[in-house]
Amino acid sequence: MDEFKFIQSITPKYYHQSSIITGIGDDAAIIRQQQSDTVIAMDTMVESVHFSEKTTSPYHIGYRALAANISDIAAMGGKVTAYLVSIVIPKRWDEEKIRDIYRGMNDLAAHFQMDLIGGDTVSGSQLTISITVIGSVKNDQARYRGDAKPGDYIFVTGTLGDSACGLYVLLHGEREEQDEFKYFINRHQMPWPRISFIQECQQIKRMALNDVSDGIANEANEIAEASQLLLELDYEKIPVHQDLRKFPKHQQYNWSLSGGEDFELIGTVPAADWEILEKAAERTKTSITKIGEVKDIKEKNGSAWIYHENQYRKLERSGYTHLKG
Numbered sequence: 001m002d003e004f005k006f007i008q009s010i011t012p013k014y015y016h017q018s019s020i021i022t023g024i025g026d027d028a029a030i031i032r033q034q035q036s037d038t039v040i041a042m043d044t045m046v047e048s049v050h051f052s053e054k055t056t057s058p059y060h061i062g063y064r065a066l067a068a069n070i071s072d073i074a075a076m077g078g079k080v081t082a083y084l085v086s087i088v089i090p091k092r093w094d095e096e097k098i099r100d101i102y103r104g105m106n107d108l109a110a111h112f113q114m115d116l117i118g119g120d121t122v123s124g125s126q127l128t129i130s131i132t133v134i135g136s137v138k139n140d141q142a143r144y145r146g147d148a149k150p151g152d153y154i155f156v157t158g159t160l161g162d163s164a165c166g167l168y169v170l171l172h173g174e175r176e177e178q179d180e181f182k183y184f185i186n187r188h189q190m191p192w193p194r195i196s197f198i199q200e201c202q203q204i205k206r207m208a209l210n211d212v213s214d215g216i217a218n219e220a221n222e223i224a225e226a227s228q229l230l231l232e233l234d235y236e237k238i239p240v241h242q243d244l245r246k247f248p249k250h251q252q253y254n255w256s257l258s259g260g261e262d263f264e265l266i267g268t269v270p271a272a273d274w275e276i277l278e279k280a281a282e283r284t285k286t287s288i289t290k291i292g293e294v295k296d297i298k299e300k301n302g303s304a305w306i307y308h309e310n311q312y313r314k315l316e317r318s319g320y321t322h323l324k325g
């Protein structure tokens with residue numbers, strides 16, 4: 001099958017969103033605007049960096065690549081509309097495997113009622129998927145990293161460290177261990193972007209928000225920096241799955257703070273809005289945990305600090321970093 005036939009075969013038969021006037025088939029897609037702000041993000045996944053044959057099936061490669069992108073829209077408080085996929089396909093990848101990648105994306109997209117509206121197909125040496133995701137947020141309702149205020153409660157959704165633990169088990173675990181820790185493997189392969197939870201939070205006027213792709217040691221610092229305030233966390237309160245306790249303490253620490261790829265949300269809300277947040281969590285069956293508070297302490301503003309085993313120390317940005325020298 002050549003590039004053109006391939007594109008034809010992945011063209012959706014219809015679009016969920018009536019705002020899509022033109023999807024795949026022209027030079028670019030056309031989306032009609034209404035009274036909302038458009039949210040656009042892109043993330044790339046590369047073989048042997050974000051996934052390998054050992055960790056991720058083709059179906060999960062697609063699913064995960066799209067999930068990471070949807071998560072960035074959730075982190076802006078938005079909902080998703082459409083996506084474009086640029087894929088670099090190595091010669092050794094057969095058609096069925098590529099199809100499975102698209103099946104993974106398609107299943108997740110269907111859940112969020114979002115449409116594939118374009119992309120690009122190239123052959124190359126390393127499987128690479130770049131996704132551009134388009135969403136919307138009501139005018140002036142976007143959630144910025146710089147919107148934290150002193151006294152805000154810091155929260156996270158779900159549990160942290162699951163994906164890193166799953167990756168570890170996939171790479172190093174024997175068959176038996178992989179069975180025992182299926183939960184973590186599933187969390188690595190099929191993360192769940194928190195779109196519905198964040199949509200339920202619209203009543204809350206102000207919220208700083210970020211999604212957990214690199215690990216909260218990074219993301220908490222990003223909020224602190226953008227808000228020029230201190231994010232003070234309590235390690236004891238970081239939510240982890242009960243089975244994570246079966247691993248050595250240093251692994252629990254590293255995975256929950258720096259493991260990344262959980263695609264949960266970390267944010268700050270005014271203390272007065274905590275109940276609204278809890279209700280939104282209940283309605284969407286999302287667990288949320290208060291993990292700290294925002295402070296205004298001149299010499300620490302712009303950084304995150306953590307209480308851990310009776311010590312109070314600076315939480316360094318220890319998550320995954322590309323292009324590190």
Ligand SMILES: Nc1ncnc2c1ncn2[C@@H]1O[C@H](COP(=O)(O)OP(=O)(O)OP(=O)(O)O)[C@@H](O)[C@H]1O
Nearest residue numbers: 040041042043044068069072075210211212213214
């Ligand atoms: N190569 C690039 N060209 C232009 N803008 C970029 C490039 N790489 C990143 N950005 C922009 O930098 C900002 C931060 O990007 P970053 O990738 O760190 O965020 P993220 O997607 O939330 O994190 P992650 O990639 O870990 O999921 C975003 O606005 C992004 O669009």
Ligand SMILES: Cc1ncc(C[n+]2csc(CCOP(=O)(O)O)c2C)c(N)n1
Nearest residue numbers: 048049050051052213214259260261320
């Ligand atoms: C095979 C394999 N090895 C290592 C990892 C771990 N990993 C890769 S990128 C990343 C951070 C987010 O990246 P980005 O900033 O690009 O979103 C992490 C934690 C993996 N997923 N698969």
Ligand SMILES: [Mg+2]
Nearest residue numbers: 042043044213
């Ligand atoms: Mg990115």
Ligand SMILES: [Mg+2]
Nearest residue numbers: 043068072213
């Ligand atoms: Mg991202």
Ligand SMILES: [Mg+2]
Nearest residue numbers: 072075211213
């Ligand atoms: Mg992000």
